[in-house]
Amino acid sequence: MLQQESSHISKKAPLYESVADRILGMVDEGTFNPGDRVPSIRQLSQQFQVSINTVKMAYGFLEDRRVIESRPQSGYYVSARLTAIPREPKLDRRRLNPAEITSSDVVVQVMGDVMNNNLIQFGAAIPDPNMIPVSKLNRMLSTESRRFKEESAGYAMPPGSIRLRTQIARLMMRAGCTLSPEEIIITNGATEAVFLALRTLCKPGDTLIIGSPIYFNFLQLIQSLGIRVLEIPMSPVDGMNPDAVEAAIDKHKVQACMVISNFNNPLGNCMSDHAKQRLLAVLKKHNVPLIEDDINGDLSFSSQRPSVIKSFDTTGHSMLCSSFSKTLAPGYRLGWIAPGRYLNAVKRQKLVTNIASPTPTQLAIAEFLISGGYEHHLRSIRKVYGKKVAQMADAVAQYFPQGTRISRPDGGFTLWIELPGLSDSMALYNMAHQKGISIAPGHIFSTSDRFGNCIRLNAALWSESVRWAVEELGQMVYQLIK
Ligand SMILES: Cc1ncc(COP(=O)(O)O)c(C=O)c1O
Numbered sequence: 001m002l003q004q005e006s007s008h009i010s011k012k013a014p015l016y017e018s019v020a021d022r023i024l025g026m027v028d029e030g031t032f033n034p035g036d037r038v039p040s041i042r043q044l045s046q047q048f049q050v051s052i053n054t055v056k057m058a059y060g061f062l063e064d065r066r067v068i069e070s071r072p073q074s075g076y077y078v079s080a081r082l083t084a085i086p087r088e089p090k091l092d093r094r095r096l097n098p099a100e101i102t103s104s105d106v107v108v109q110v111m112g113d114v115m116n117n118n119l120i121q122f123g124a125a126i127p128d129p130n131m132i133p134v135s136k137l138n139r140m141l142s143t144e145s146r147r148f149k150e151e152s153a154g155y156a157m158p159p160g161s162i163r164l165r166t167q168i169a170r171l172m173m174r175a176g177c178t179l180s181p182e183e184i185i186i187t188n189g190a191t192e193a194v195f196l197a198l199r200t201l202c203k204p205g206d207t208l209i210i211g212s213p214i215y216f217n218f219l220q221l222i223q224s225l226g227i228r229v230l231e232i233p234m235s236p237v238d239g240m241n242p243d244a245v246e247a248a249i250d251k252h253k254v255q256a257c258m259v260i261s262n263f264n265n266p267l268g269n270c271m272s273d274h275a276k277q278r279l280l281a282v283l284k285k286h287n288v289p290l291i292e293d294d295i296n297g298d299l300s301f302s303s304q305r306p307s308v309i310k311s312f313d314t315t316g317h318s319m320l321c322s323s324f325s326k327t328l329a330p331g332y333r334l335g336w337i338a339p340g341r342y343l344n345a346v347k348r349q350k351l352v353t354n355i356a357s358p359t360p361t362q363l364a365i366a367e368f369l370i371s372g373g374y375e376h377h378l379r380s381i382r383k384v385y386g387k388k389v390a391q392m393a394d395a396v397a398q399y400f401p402q403g404t405r406i407s408r409p410d411g412g413f414t415l416w417i418e419l420p421g422l423s424d425s426m427a428l429y430n431m432a433h434q435k436g437i438s439i440a441p442g443h444i445f446s447t448s449d450r451f452g453n454c455i456r457l458n459a460a461l462w463s464e465s466v467r468w469a470v471e472e473l474g475q476m477v478y479q480l481i482k
Pocket residue numbers: 125188189190191192215260264265293295322323324325330334335
């Protein structure tokens with residue numbers, strides 16, 4: 001059986017990003033609070049022993065993300081309006097218990113909103129249609145179907161198109177992985193990748209550890225398989241706390257663990273390499289396999305593509321799931337799974353579930369990757385999404401009541417918002433819907449009632465032309481909490 005070999009080579013962030021990160025840490029830890037002045041460029045250059053230019057770049061980076069703002073003739077200040085979500089959620093070990101999931105009509109409604117052109121799409125996490133390279137993909141669909149005439153109309157039996165799998169294996173090198181194409185199976189999006197992983201590892205009644213809050217459709221998927229979940233509160237900084245995972249495993253029989261490691265949906269944060277390694281070590285120690293979702297991994301706002309937990313896995317203990325839904329085209333329904341030691345079992349599951357994924361789209365995306373356009377495309381969408389997320393967060397801070405807390409994503413395009421005094425985000429969903437705005441209410445991201453005071457907004461479709469919708473939402477929150 002083929003297995004993932006670890007060849008982790010540490011990647012170095014540009015110096016200015018490390019400087020920005022240190023300042024960000026000081027803001028998050030309260031050394032500098034909203035409205036405080038941060039050291040001048042000259043001071044910081046002396047304090048950190050870096051060049052003036054490096055500090056200028058670091059401050060520019062933080063300004064783009066609305067962490068600090070410059071005031072003419074005065075210096076740089078921590079952005080007064082942005083209140084971040086606390087770094088560490090409180091861990092209550094008594095709450096580490098498995099729970100049943102109930103099926104949610106709201107999830108179906110939020111997903112269904114996507115098809116309603118009359119709504120402002122802040123609900124489902126869909127990419128900006130202007131950021132999808134439609135013409136290029138169409139061209140490639142056509143040329144590749146002609147070039148591989150017979151192949152394009154036949155089954156691409158699991159594991160799927162070798163051209164595409166080869167490209168994915170190369171892409172994953174940037175995330176620290178040395179995968180061979182033989183270790184990858186093409187799926188219908190990341191959803192099917194996760195579905196196949198769950199079907200392989202769990203049976204009805206089993207318990208799965210997940211991070212909480214979690215992308216709501218996964219909860220529904222897990223529910224449909226009769227699996228119970230044990231929710232571990234996700235830290236907006238370090239992600240899944242390995243100590244909490246270990247405490248849960250000590251207390252309950254756990255079949256598998258699932259985590260969205262990079263640019264989490266909904267929190268937007270990215271686990272550090274250290275946190276990734278610690279989580280993997282705990283799971284290995286207790287022989288609990290990991291399902292890792294890295295769908296947003298290519299959408300970093302900084303220059304660095306984060307590693308995947310899989311890159312630290314030398315024993316095939318983890319299954320890596322991802323897709324092109326956020327970066328290229330969700331409608332192509334193309335994803336993949338690298339299932340480690342479970343390769344053959346997952347291949348069988350794929351075959352019995354739907355035989356194969358469509359061939360023409362596999363050929364088109366393979367050609368897109370081969371032609372070298374992907375990196376260039378990623379560079380531009382990462383920049384655009386970084387800006388949109390910052391601008392939308394800024395608008396939320398401007399129009400929502402004081403005390404509103406906003407996540408500070410490192411990548412992806414979702415914003416997680418905690419609203420003071422609101423307990424029923426469903427009421428907000430209904431009000432917003434009537435005004436033509438779709439949002440994702442917090443309670444669908446968990447089996448518990450912990451997130452009734454939260455909403456998730458899709459920032460991918462932010463533009464000045466929908467500022468009014470954020471202002472409207474703010475007004476509705478004022479009304480609901482009065
Ligand atoms: C974290 C995460 N995983 C998976 C998916 C679904 O991906 P796909 O469309 O590739 O099935 C989404 C979609 O929003 C997501 O946010």
